[in-house]
Amino acid sequence: MQQEEQTETGLRRDLSSRQVGMIAIGGAIGTGLFLGSGLAISIAGPAVILAYVIAAFAALALAYALAEMIVVHPEASGFGAIAHRYLGGLAGFVQRWIYWAAQVVNIGSEVVAAGLYVRFWYPDLPLWVPVVAFSVIMLAVNAAAVRYFGEFEYWFAMIKVVTIVVFILLGLTYIVVGLPGQQATGVDALTDHGGFLPNGLGAVWLALTVVTFSYLGTEAVSVTASESRDPGRDVPRAARGMVLRLALFYILGMLVIVSILPWTQVSTGGGVTQSPFVRLFAIAGIPAAAGVMNFVVLTAALSAMNTNLYVTARMTYSLARDGYAPRWLTGLSRSGTPRRALVLSAAGLALAAVVSVLAPESAFPLLLGMALFGALLTWLIIFISQLAFRRQRSAQGLPPSPVRLPGAPVTTVLAMLFVAGVLVTTPFTEQFDTAWKAGVPFLVLLVIVYFLVRHRAVHRS
Template identity: 80%
Template sequence: MDQAGGTGPDGSPSGGGLRRDLSGRQVGMIAIGGAIGTGLFLGSGLAINIAGPAVIIAYAVAAFAALALAYALAEMVVVHPDAGGFGPIAQRYLGGLAGFVQRWIYWAAQVVNIGSEVVAAGLYVQFWYPQLPLWLPVVVFSVVMLAINASAVKYFGEFEYWFALIKVVTIVVFVLLGITYIVFGLPGRPATGVGALTEHDGFLPNGIGAVWLALTVVTFSYLGTEAVAVTASESRNPRRDVPRAARNMVLRLGLFYVLGMLVVVSILPWNQVSTEEDVTESPFVALFATAGIPAAAGIMNFVVLTAALSAMNTNLYVTARMTYSLAVDGYAPKWFAGLSPNGAPRRALLLSAGGLVLAAGISVFAESTAFPLLLGLALFGALITWLIIFASHLAFRRHRAAHDLPASPVRLPGAPVTTLLAMLFVAAVLLTTPFTEQFNTAWKAGVPFLLVLCLAYYLLRRRAAG
């Protein structure tokens, strides 16, 4: 029997509320796992094709915004570790409209991602079993991930820990192997040096403007950094675990993204890196194959399969908590605030499951028409969410200063200047999306949906007032 539950003012469970069963290591791995998805393994090839070796600059610049976001979130959620993470914080400091829009547009963006990830996972299985109908692995993975999320949060955390660890280990091995190849060489293969950075039409073969265009693809790879904030309400010690996860992300993102791309473009000619969304054409596969690693494509196929399932698992977790938070605040039917005896928001998970079915179905049967609009909505919604998070951080800082409240145990260095710079960067990337082939549907889908959400909020307010 499900029961309604919520959180107290300090974020602690009240009655039958969410359980604080996520350990520090689980929170940390969920944070880094959320920021490392198939965008790094596959989408990086597209970014390299656009910008050439200068893609390193794009990844470094986008890392600044992602790290600023992680620290801003950590600063706020240790003070307000509420269910829904940044959604209730936006409502507290920016008002009901911001809290409503942010949570629903983020929910929609993540549901689209869930649908695309489960279809991608099915395609990866077809790499080994090409005769297998796509719907079969899609259904199996959907059922398994929903079951994991319907269980106690500690089981979800453990599953995600090990799946995310596979991605982390793969990237570490990749970077170490690449550096060894560059500096010392490998058995039967002399050291490559870093000549590929400039030998093929220079470091900026397509100009500085191409680096900026590549930022839309690169920033898409960093989306998911915000997931760490949602774990605060179920962390055993959010004041310790969330800041630690944010700090660890600094080193890891620098290692995984910037150093990883440096290795790729130092060894492989940038104009030979494929842009096809095919696991066998991933820059990671190409480097493993060049280094003489046997079955490189098969190994990387397994890695990107786990990456897709990990991203799907985390996104289901996040969307369920967003729905639960909206229901608690009266912005979704109260029925969705029900919790199972183990503290899981299973009713809220059902709504995300419905979205998963819809997004997966569209990606299979309307890939060339409707699904590009959904992907555009996903990017638009995620970037709007980042903008509202930064706006919330500015308001959070002003409020605490105005009321002479103690500073948060963790603080974003350089704020509010850092916050404003990151905010301007995200806004500029959003304004650039119409000029990129991959995400030119972002505004076409995102703006109408944003207007619908605003209208829905005012209709709900009027109904509540009446």
């Protein structure tokens, strides 16, 4: 396809295969692996490895389910448009808006995190200065032609991938043969401090709420379909490859951490100097390990923020095209970028960032809870959409999709039960007990707004 080819929506197919693949990775790997992994370890101990394996299967099922549908329908907003097509307007409206809200909250948290990372070098710098600066830069990147966004994200995500690979290789070397001046650790730490399951199987299930949060972002790759040069090839390949890489990174990364450091000593704090990655790089003799990792987590935050801005703008654009957001938001720039839709996401970014700074102890946990609720609900609707997609194509005598989820519909139902179980478990975890408190009222509000919007549209026609 030609680089300047436009889709039926007006968006341009300017994203290459390598950019689509790296955008997928960039959206899924934020600061959670580098700094937040200690939280899951503190809940489950060394058995956190099992939690990452279990969640990987659910994420892989989601990737295949998405690829199966996106190959047939490479539309703007990906899974949101598909839910609208197969489950009706209410499902499409709720899924896209609740996912938009979830991502906007994530964007706000990432830009504030990025500002905090800058203060590692400049502790006296007011937080609002880097927050505003990074917001402007990321908005400018997203407002440019999509191929420039894709190239920017490719290299930002590459920094994260290289760091994780180096960490895993160093860690495995340290475990098996040792490092200069350091003897091999072996794997005794997996069982030395209370056993492999120090807190029991129940703790592994509780840890799944945190672990599943690490895989959220898998679904974002489908949004690139309408701007990929070859969505039938690129999106399924990127979706499958992303989940397999994530699983490899997370599982091997956790294995390295709990084998080298006693799980009781793995920090759950947010400081860069407390990251397990910093500890290992310092042991390996890497100069200024804390400063190196601070740069890495900074790029991780900016990369995730960049991708999520892209996703929210396309979600808004798709809603406007379907009549569930102001028509003005369908406007495109000369380069085919939905800049007006990006403006709305920028407003949400500003709100989330202000709340995270002014009320981090009260309001922001509610926003994060709503984000988790919205993301898990999005996964559920994707699986339901896939069941409806298969059923309708079979009823109409249409050929199956070139890409298929193995074992479906059984695997689809099992994955749905898993996601539903994690969602039900969130009120019982201290970190995400706000999910239902914030998510359910927001869901009810969206349903009410949908019927008001539809009623108004009916009367206008």
